[in-house]
Amino acid sequence: MQGKIIKNISNDYLVKSQNKLYTCKARGKFRKDKIIPLVGDNCIFDEKKKYITELLPRYNELIRPPVSNIDQAFIITSVKEPEFSPNLLDKLLCIIEYNNIKPIICFTKLDLLKEDEVENIEEIINYYKEIGYCVYKNTEIELIKKQFKEKITVFTGQSGAGKSTLLNKLNPTLKLKTNEISQALGRGKHTTRHVELLEMFDGLIADTPGFSSLSFINMKNEDIRDNFIEFNNYRHLCEYKDCMHISEQNCEIKKQVQQNNILKTRYENYIKFIKRWHMLAVSILGIKENTKENIKKLDNLNIDFFHIDIMDGKFVKNKTWEYEEIDKLIKTTKHKKDIHLMVNDIKKYVDEFSKMNPEIITFHYEAANNPLEIINYIKNKEIKVGISIKPETKIEKIEKYLDQVDLVLVMSVEPGAGGQKFMDEATSKIDKLYKKRKEKNLNYLIEVDGGINNETKLKVQNADILVVGSYITNNEYEEKINEFKM
Ligand code: DX5
Ligand code: ZN
Secondary structure (H helix, E strand, O other): OEEEEEEEEOOEEEEEEOOEEEEEEEOHHHHHOOOOOOEOOEEEEEOOOOEEEEEOOOOOEEOOOOEEOOOEEEEEEEOOOOOOOHHHHHHHHHHHHHOOOEEEEEEEOHHHOOHHHHHHHHHHHHHHHHOOOEEEEOOOHHHHHOOOOOOEEEEEEOOOOOHHHHHHHHOHHHOOOOOOHHHHOOEOOEOOOOEEEEEEOOEEEEOOHHHHHOOOOOOOHHHHHHOOHHHHHOHHHOOOOOOOOOOOOOOHHHHHHHOOOOOHHHHHHHHHHHHOOOEEEEEHHHOOOOHHHHHHHHHOOOOOEEEEEEEEOOOOOOEOOOHHHHHHHHOOOOOEEEEEEEOOOHHHHHHHHHHHOOOEEEEEHHHOOOHHHHHHHHHOOOOEEEEEEOOOOOHHHHHHHOOOOOEEEEEOOOOOOOOOOOOOHHHHHHHHHHHHHHHOOOOOEEEEEOOOOOOHHHHHOOOOEEEEOHHHHOOOHHHHHHHHHO
């Protein structure tokens, strides 16, 4: 028989099928295969033996709270007390869209607005409607009631925005006291591991107060861009197909913002979200053992590059891998490679390492007799080129190459070894490069390398790519990487 899991308490799953309820266990095989049934899962079960035998494919799933196949999310958004937060609304919209859940915005507390505030809020409400969102005010109870039929719905929004008040209005029999929604929905009586789908208006509502823990984890900058839905109406007019709508020339999105066709706060929030974190280049120098295995692990995580440090024992004291070794290690990985040459004989190494088809090769300004020649040498191989400076080298030295390179790598430790302490001087260099890029309309990426961890990353806000070695590659990869992607 086919049914839907609507409740889970430790090893018991309550399965609903044709209006009947069955308490089932999961098949032993699930545990072996590391398959965990979730509330919301559609499943095949054996009604006599009371076993779930198969889970049907999910179209989405949340980790915290553990619920799957969510159709829609009500975003309860107050316009006053707490103050309207465009930032939170846009964040939730973006993440919810990304998870294949239909967002429904419900504005609350409009009666608290002063006369002169009403117009502004109405304009905002209309904007969200116009770009295609389903938008209600919490006074439109009868309309809202019609939304639940045959759907799994979750509620989210700022605390105090009026979730429980709304649910009370929808279904007075729930008799919710304000701020007690979680208890009334079953939470509080049970452990936090308990999730339940409750029936309301012919649909199911998830008891998920923790839903507010939604975050950008696992989303790439491109995902954030693609889930600002109104951008998609214009992006085909951008000069670059993969335009990120930041500093690119002839960006249609920026034009539309100027012409007030895209709400300014939406665009500003977008920029904030994609600047919240940086691209991550994980330095494989930090891996101390089982290199191959660990590279494989990292390859499955949300990183942007493998940063490969090549040292020749001359430009710096240490010596790292020969080409063949590194090629073997990295050959089958899917992430882009970012090669950092700390060598004197640059061309020789470029010849070798270009064979592994890297995204970027970066050389040291201090090692090059003729930087321009090296830049062109790398460009001729159709590989992006980066120029790097040691801590003691000033930005001015490389100023004339800035319009020629794709990347500037600022060393925040003395090159040559991982695990050193971040040098604060790097911050002002990065900020200078950032300012220059804007002023002169240049396109290089800014990368910082050395001593980056969860604290020092705050000192390099204006960098685009963070190289991280010892902080991440010691252990607990996933957790550490997520810290950077929050
Ligand atoms: C240093 C290297 C760095 C280093 C970073 O010469 O260029 O890439 O491995 O490692 P941590 O993050 O440990 O400073
Ligand atoms: Zn490096």
